[in-house]
Amino acid sequence: MINAIQEFIQYLHNVKKVSHNTEVSYERDLRKMFAWLDQQGIDSAEMVTNTNLNSYMLYLERQNLAASTVSRSVATMRAFFQYQLKENHIKTDPTEGLKPPKVEKKAPEILTVEEVDLLLSQPDTNTPKGVRDKAMLELLYATGIRVSELIHLKMSDVNMRLCYITCQEHDRDRIVPFGNTAKHAVENYVKEARGVLLGAHSEEYLFVNCSGKPISRQGFWKVLKGYVDKAGIVADITPHTLRHSFAIHLLQNGADLKSVQEMLGHSDISTTHMYLNMGIYKMRDVYTKAHPRK
Template sequence: MQETIQSFTDYLQTEKKASKNTEVSYQRDLRKLAVFLKEHGIEKPEQMNATVLNSYLLYLEREHFSPATISRSIAAIHMFCQYACQEGKMVSDPSKALQPPRVERKMPEILSIAEVDLLLRQPKTDTPKGIRDKAMLEMLYATGIRVSELIHLKIQDVNLMMGYITCRDEKERIVPFGGPAKKALEQYLGSARAALMHGRDDDVLFVNCSGGPMSRQGFWKILKSYAKSAGITADITPHTLRHSFATHLLQNGADLKSVQEMMGHADISTTQMYLHLGVNKIRDVYRKAHPRK
């Protein structure tokens, strides 16, 4: 089974051009399935059947895996079985009847424009680290990119003169940025980055204090620290700035299609969620402030 999982992972990478995140998560889900199947005497794809797959889903539910995790596992199993059928390792697809659990979409946290402004003013730009942090926060809010895209940016992905970046983490796209982000980037590239690099040679844009690539966890800690110093009580994640970026654009008149392209959403229905976020935020402000609410 492990051999087929590995060849399937190679297929995702070379044929389907799946993102690294998808590749890693599908491989992890399928290896978890393989352990369960082995415990039930199944070690080859052709031995799988609908009964044992349903038993596996029941096992995930008993172990209190979230509906989102179970849904992703089902997606991985579906694609794996389709691949195994194509390769002649299965006669029929036993995963066809698997149904994902209903996932309640939790509305994401967004910050007000005033809260974002307060957050972005927290880094002290008298040290290379503070200059870097300021540039990262400004860039994240100015472009709405994912944190994985932010930390994977290369120097050559930034066009300072024209004011845009090229994101290549998922599907390649061009995203503009404004004056404050440009100013912060110029300051970072002008002096701070070289100081943080300690003589190392690398084309990654944002580096940690040792001169290596910034990690997701490292940036998450940086953001949490500045949110705390700003007195923001909301549970902020890097995605909070992405959500706030989209909501603020739509509140200020941006069209849905343009925001979809900047966010890199494949389906415009994902972007439409931010229209509802804006309405909910306005309603909350009204309820808190209006004397006859």
Template sequence: MEQEIKGFMSYLHNVKKTSRNTELSYQRDLMKMMHFLQKQKVEEANEVTETALNSYILDLEKNGMSAATVSRNIASMKGFYLYLWKEGSISSDPAEKLKAPKVEKKLPEIMSVEEMERLLEQPGDRTAKGLRDSAMLELLYATGIRVTELISLKLSDVNWKLDYIVCRDRNKERMIPFGPKAKKALERYLKEARGQLLGDKKCEMLFPNCSGEGMSRQGFWKLLKQYVKQAGIEMEITPHTLRHSFAAHLVENGADLHMVQEMLGHSDISTTMMYAARAREIYAKAHPRG
């Protein structure tokens, strides 16, 4: 079965053009499934039955896996066996009728506008690093992009005439506008700080680290934690919290859900609708006539 999994990985990479993280997730799920089935003396893909797969699902649940994790594993199995069936490697699809457990979507944690403003004030403008960090936080809050997208931005991805950035993944690209505060922070960073960070190095990334190289997710996470602490914000903040807050604040101020969906790059508007639910919840708690 290992060869079939390798073939599926090649299909995802070369045909479906999936991201590296998606491919690793599929591979991890399917290898765990394969090892379980091998212990049940099921060695070949064409020997796998719906009963065998349901036994694996029950094993995941017995081992305390969350509904979300079980659902992801089922999705991996469905994708894999559908691929094998279409390729003619198996005569029937044993995963076709598998049903994922219901996953309750939690409303995202968001920061208040006042907390966000305190956070944005923290980097300061006295050092090159402070100017860079200020520009990063302002752009993140102005656009709602993911941290991976932020640290992957190149200088050429900024359109200064129309004030938008271009974010790309392997399947699509989207253009996201930014406002005057983010533009001012970006312009000052580029004029006064980026050259200092680079020194004599060359880097096409918009936001290099202090060594003049591309920044990592861990590097951004570390600086964010520092500024959250400085701002005296007690709630648990992750890089994604800024994305959630961007969306919720837009919705609170009357933005069209479809517009927010497009900016965030959500394929399903039900994901975007969570922010509307969160905004209503906050309104009900905070408004004197809520």
């Protein structure tokens, strides 16, 4: 089944243009599913039945996995077997009628403007590491890009004169502007700190660690967590929180939904629309707490 999985992943990459993270997630889910099916004596896609997949779902649930994890696995199964059907590798779709567990949607954590200011003021800009951290946080909040996009930015992707970055996507480049605060933070990092962190190394990526190598996702997560703790922010903050906050703050200050969609790189505007609804709920919450005649 390895060949079938690889063929499907190539299809996702070349035709569907999904992100690298999505490819990795699908391949991991499929390898896990077929390892379980192999133990049941099933070694090809055409042998798989709806009963097999329902049994596999029950197996996942007995592992005490989160409903969202099981639901994602079901989505992977559907995509894979629908592709197999499309390519005439199977005659019927075994995922038909398969019902994933209900996932309770939790609204993502959003920082207030004051909390963002507090967080972004934490790095010690008297040290090269602090100057770098300040630049990363300012640029992340100024652009709303994903952490994966931040750590893969190259020096050539940043236009300091016109204040925009270029994010490399499968089928096109996405241009995202940033303001003077982020510009000054990045300029300061490039002029004062990047060379110190690089040492004798040469590197095309913009942000590097203390060893002169590109900073990793895990490395950025540790940086963010340290400053969240230092700031005394009790909310459950993840690297994606600044992206959510960027979107909400733009919409609350009058940005149109289409522009926010383009800056975030959402292919479907309904994804961006979630932030509009969240902004309304946030304003309603503030109103209820503050208005004297609520």
